[in-house]
Amino acid sequence: xxxxxxxxxxxxxxxxxxxxxxxxxxxxxxxxxxxxxxxxxxxxxxxxxxxxxxxxxxxxxxxxxxxxxxxxxxxxxxxxxxxxxxxxxxxxxxxxxxxxxxxxxxxxxxxxxxxxxxxxxxxxxxxxxxxxxxxxxxxxxxxxxxxxxxxxxxxxxxxxxxxxxxxxxxxxxxxxxxxxxxxxxxxxxxxxxxxxxxxxxxxxxxxxxxxxxxxxxxxxxxxxxxxxxxxxxxx
Ligand SMILES: NC(=O)c1ccc[n+]([C@@H]2O[C@H](COP(=O)([O-])OP(=O)(O)OC[C@H]3O[C@@H](n4cnc5c(N)ncnc54)[C@H](OP(=O)(O)O)[C@@H]3O)[C@@H](O)[C@H]2O)c1
Numbered sequence: 001x002x003x004x005x006x007x008x009x010x011x012x013x014x015x016x017x018x019x020x021x022x023x024x025x026x027x028x029x030x031x032x033x034x035x036x037x038x039x040x041x042x043x044x045x046x047x048x049x050x051x052x053x054x055x056x057x058x059x060x061x062x063x064x065x066x067x068x069x070x071x072x073x074x075x076x077x078x079x080x081x082x083x084x085x086x087x088x089x090x091x092x093x094x095x096x097x098x099x100x101x102x103x104x105x106x107x108x109x110x111x112x113x114x115x116x117x118x119x120x121x122x123x124x125x126x127x128x129x130x131x132x133x134x135x136x137x138x139x140x141x142x143x144x145x146x147x148x149x150x151x152x153x154x155x156x157x158x159x160x161x162x163x164x165x166x167x168x169x170x171x172x173x174x175x176x177x178x179x180x181x182x183x184x185x186x187x188x189x190x191x192x193x194x195x196x197x198x199x200x201x202x203x204x205x206x207x208x209x210x211x212x213x214x215x216x217x218x219x220x221x222x223x224x225x226x227x228x229x230x231x232x233x234x235x
Contacts, residue, residue: 003054005080006216007031007124009063009072009116010090012039014189015139018205019087021047022213029055031076034090035062055079063090063116064108073123082131085216086124088117088161089139093191098152106153113157114164121168121179129175135216136177138165139208142185142230162226169225178223180215184208185230201233 004027011020011032020032024047034040040058047056057079061072076083091113094105121136128134141154144162148155162181169179186192188202208229215224 003027003029004084005029005031005055005082006085006087007076007080007083007120008087008089009033009061009120011058012036012043014191015184015187015205015208016087016089017043018209019089019212022206022209023085023216024051024054024056026213027054028084029057029080031057031059031079033059033061033063033072035060064092064112066111066115066119069116069119070123073120077123077127083124083127083134085135085137086120086128087137087139087212088120090116091139091157093151093154095150095154096152097150101153106156109153109157110160113154114160117161118164121164125168125172125177128177129172132176133220134172134177135180136165136168136172137180137182137212137215138162139212140165140181140183142183142228144181144183145228166225169223176220180224181226182208182212182215183226183228185228186235197235201231201235203229203231 006023006028008016008020010016012034020030023030037060044056044058059075062068096105140161141158143155144158165179165181186202187205
């Protein structure tokens with residue numbers, strides 16, 4: 001069987017994990033990464049038990065470092081002959097406002113949330129251009145569209161990711177490669193644990209995964225460019 005392939009960064013927890021599981025459930029081979037080897041091993045063991053016919057490549061990579069993103073991208077290019085979907089999901093949130101946060105907070109979030117996605121989009125996007133098919137899906141944020149009180153540098157990194165998505169879309173469109181920016185509001189994940197916000201006010205990560213998969217499955221002439229997803233409840 002000719003299976004499709006999806007690469008998802010930061011897939012051991014939260015939204016990335018839900019997206020990786022959704023693509024597995026839909027029959028894809030997947031390539032994933034995170035920094036924690038033990039969690040990657042646990043994910044791969046559970047996934048290969050449940051989906052024994054599918055390839056699950058789980059590699060340790062620190063995407064905060066350009067060399068880490070490049071090494072992961074090269075491994076994915078070696079592992080898979082054809083890549084259908086790249087989901088740039090890995091990200092960090094460090095609280096702070098522009099008046100008090102340190103420069104290194106901005107640097108860390110730009111490195112992880114923006115530069116890694118840029119490096120991987122360029123590497124995998126070139127392959128998709130050769131294939132004249134493929135889809136890059138960037139997990140941006142509501143903070144890509146509006147200032148985020150208490151998360152200024154995070155918001156700056158996510159605005160930049162949205163602009164990056166538009167630029168990759170324009171560059172890849174002639175090659176029939178799609179680029180989607182997904183902008184979720186508050187979604188249940190490890191980053192909300194201990195925040196005091198009740199879980200029922202947050203969106204389940206599985207709903208974001210369902211929407212991401214729907215974007216990836218549209219017909220050849222349809223591109224969801226931006227998708228904003230919000231909880232009904234006010235926090
Ligand atoms: N949750 C929300 O409310 C929300 C809303 C809008 C957008 N988002 C965005 O959605 C994405 C996922 O968020 P989440 O809340 O699901 O996060 P999460 O639960 O903290 O999970 C983040 C994932 O990324 C990995 N990761 C973090 N830093 C990494 C690095 N330097 N290198 C490689 N992997 C790394 C983590 O594994 P390790 O820590 O083991 O590396 C983990 O697998 C992020 O881009 C976030 O900005 C989240």
